[in-house]
Amino acid sequence: MAAERRDKEAFVTLVTNDSYSFGALVLGQSLRAVHTTRKLAIMITPLVSDNVREQLSKVYDDVHTVDVVDSGDTEKLALLSRPELGITFTKLHCWRLTNYTKAVFLDADTMVLRNVDDLFDKEELSAVPDIGWPDCFNSGVFVFRPSEDTYQALLQCATNTGSFDGGDQGLLNTFFSDWGTKDISRHLSFLYNMTSTIHYSYLPAFNRFGGDVKIVHFIGPIKPWHHQYDSRSGTVKPHPNQDSTLPPHHMDFLQAWWDVFMNRVKPLLEGQGQDLTGQLAQLQVYGVESPAHVSSEDHRRAWERGEIDFTGLDRFENIQKKLDAQIKS
Amino acid sequence: MAAERRDKEAFVTLVTNDSYSFGALVLGQSLRAVHTTRKLAIMITPLVSDNVREQLSKVYDDVHTVDVVDSGDTEKLALLSRPELGITFTKLHCWRLTNYTKAVFLDADTMVLRNVDDLFDKEELSAVPDIGWPDCFNSGVFVFRPSEDTYQALLQCATNTGSFDGGDQGLLNTFFSDWGTKDISRHLSFLYNMTSTIHYSYLPAFNRFGGDVKIVHFIGPIKPWHHQYDSRSGTVKPHPNQDSTLPPHHMDFLQAWWDVFMNRVKPLLEGQGQDLTGQLAQLQVYGVESPAHVSSEDHRRAWERGEIDFTGLDRFENIQKKLDAQIKS
Numbered sequence: 034m035a036a037e038r039r040d041k042e043a044f045v046t047l048v049t050n051d052s053y054s055f056g057a058l059v060l061g062q063s064l065r066a067v068h069t070t071r072k073l074a075i076m077i078t079p080l081v082s083d084n085v086r087e088q089l090s091k092v093y094d095d096v097h098t099v100d101v102v103d104s105g106d107t108e109k110l111a112l113l114s115r116p117e118l119g120i121t122f123t124k125l126h127c128w129r130l131t132n133y134t135k136a137v138f139l140d141a142d143t144m145v146l147r148n149v150d151d152l153f154d155k156e157e158l159s160a161v162p163d164i165g166w167p168d169c170f171n172s173g174v175f176v177f178r179p180s181e182d183t184y185q186a187l188l189q190c191a192t193n194t195g196s197f198d199g200g201d202q203g204l205l206n207t208f209f210s211d212w213g214t215k216d217i218s219r220h221l222s223f224l225y226n227m228t229s230t231i232h233y234s235y236l237p238a239f240n241r242f243g244g245d246v247k248i249v250h251f252i253g254p255i256k257p258w259h260h261q262y263d264s265r266s267g268t269v270k271p272h273p274n275q276d277s278t279l280p281p282h283h284m285d286f287l288q289a290w291w292d293v294f295m296n297r298v299k300p301l302l303e304g305q306g307q308d309l310t311g312q313l314a315q316l317q318v319y320g321v322e323s324p325a326h327v328s329s330e331d332h333r334r335a336w337e338r339g340e341i342d343f344t345g346l347d348r349f350e351n352i353q354k355k356l357d358a359q360i361k362s
Numbered sequence: 363m364a365a366e367r368r369d370k371e372a373f374v375t376l377v378t379n380d381s382y383s384f385g386a387l388v389l390g391q392s393l394r395a396v397h398t399t400r401k402l403a404i405m406i407t408p409l410v411s412d413n414v415r416e417q418l419s420k421v422y423d424d425v426h427t428v429d430v431v432d433s434g435d436t437e438k439l440a441l442l443s444r445p446e447l448g449i450t451f452t453k454l455h456c457w458r459l460t461n462y463t464k465a466v467f468l469d470a471d472t473m474v475l476r477n478v479d480d481l482f483d484k485e486e487l488s489a490v491p492d493i494g495w496p497d498c499f500n501s502g503v504f505v506f507r508p509s510e511d512t513y514q515a516l517l518q519c520a521t522n523t524g525s526f527d528g529g530d531q532g533l534l535n536t537f538f539s540d541w542g543t544k545d546i547s548r549h550l551s552f553l554y555n556m557t558s559t560i561h562y563s564y565l566p567a568f569n570r571f572g573g574d575v576k577i578v579h580f581i582g583p584i585k586p587w588h589h590q591y592d593s594r595s596g597t598v599k600p601h602p603n604q605d606s607t608l609p610p611h612h613m614d615f616l617q618a619w620w621d622v623f624m625n626r627v628k629p630l631l632e633g634q635g636q637d638l639t640g641q642l643a644q645l646q647v648y649g650v651e652s653p654a655h656v657s658s659e660d661h662r663r664a665w666e667r668g669e670i671d672f673t674g675l676d677r678f679e680n681i682q683k684k685l686d687a688q689i690k691s
Contacts, residue, residue, distance in 0.1 A: 161496070162491050162496035163567075164493045164494065164495075164496060165493065165565075165567060166493075166552055166567035166568065166571070167490070167491035167493055167496045167552050168551050168552045168553070168567075168571070169567055197566050197567070197569070197570040198566035198567070198570075199566070203566060203567075203570075213549070213551065214546060214549075214551075215546065216546060217543060217544065217545060217546040217549070220542075220543075220546070220549070222497050222542065222543075223495055223496050223497045224497070236494075237526050237527035237528070237532060238492075238494060238495035238497075238498055238526065238527070238532075239495065240526070241526040241527075241532070242495070242497070
């Protein structure tokens, strides 16, 4: 394929705080590990520290700062008493990356296991059915075409109709409402967005098809970087609040995440400022609520739909609070 | 539409024991309540008692006895050490109902809430994505064309390849393997097979679309007829082992099931032999394991994939054992 086309196509992710940057670093390195030929782009908010931004720039070709709060449209939404849509808008900024002709959005809590450059053969909007309500797509992985017009139309849709779940998934499914019925080629295989933390997964199907999983999506409030890692044995130890009913293969995917982290991300970060090293050395946290102990109905619902809790339980400040030395050595 | 076409199209279900007949009676009456213009057909095994068969014939136009065990093909499978496929075959018998040109199969633990005669405009094989693994369809509701050739080919597939889950869903997905990728019109909306017992359901989507649900599917080991009903207040009382994390709308669907049962099925059955009246008066049981207390990994997996446990925990003998007067009056 011509290099100029490759340069106009990118994988895109988003982080709104330092904590999710661990996910983005692993995601980016997982894409490098499978030898993607496309660009890697990341959107960050001003909440991401300069130090972390510098690390991200080692893995990502493009680092775009996007602003959550000061657009005129956000003000308009505030007038409409819909301030929560500001967060939703952050992901929509990916449509403004018009230096690319086509892109694949991946949530920062996904990891690529096999080369998925074939996704660029798909058209906007291609995505995987959501396992909660499969007439809708899961917005953790999708193929799209950057376009300022589409971005403006999405803003208009948000203002007029809003999101039925208060997040990007509800909004995008409202905007791309014919996804469920129009074109089978826009239904990506579950292998491109396999959620392993749902314990009602269809285990026999996993046993049959799971060897072909291409992208795993760590939905839920406990992220891979919240778990413990024993560097002597090279194995991940489950977070104490880990749901005990998770299927056995979930631990395999967590282990895969940590393998990329230890082998491909940690070496990049060593020798950096003490702040980041400290964070890295003490990744695992207490104080993140587990699925079994989630107290708020809203947060439970957000967790159920796999929504990234950018501003709540998962924000870096909460994680930072109760750091404990975790990469045992 | 011409009456002769209508007479050649049918809704089809299956019961293998008296217990599931309660489900089938409600399903049949729910189809009558929404004024279907198509025939109602039911396949039963010799395990269904004569008395129950007589009740079923009041609701279903055709009652077909199918045999689980004595076909030459089943013997062949036994030689292959695959005796479990005998149960799988029972559902496959629906392809032999060649007095119909097109049919819609519905599991006996489904209930129709709105007219779904439009399903006959769909082609074989149309079905809803399975929420565990949405590349596969859920085999609780599907549109098909009866055909002896297809039946034989399905048997051949079972013999050669088998079922990846040991049930009909794995086999049918193997046989109709292009369902996921070929034709969007064969992907039915989730509204035609809405499983309300999965507590990781995507609640905001339910809130948005749930008012349009057409068919509800009571997957899992605790069936609507296992719950308690208070005939004084006209309300269903949850089974003591009911999973407390089920979404609130699940109780609404259970109530709808009982409304059909009390208003449209129970009157049919009154004045019948004491045996059946006794069963009816004492529908709710203890001794059925709940999701929270399932001990066997296999059964847990079967439950996870919504598979009807024809021969195990849900069989009538187990239910019969610990009957307790439950329709309180």
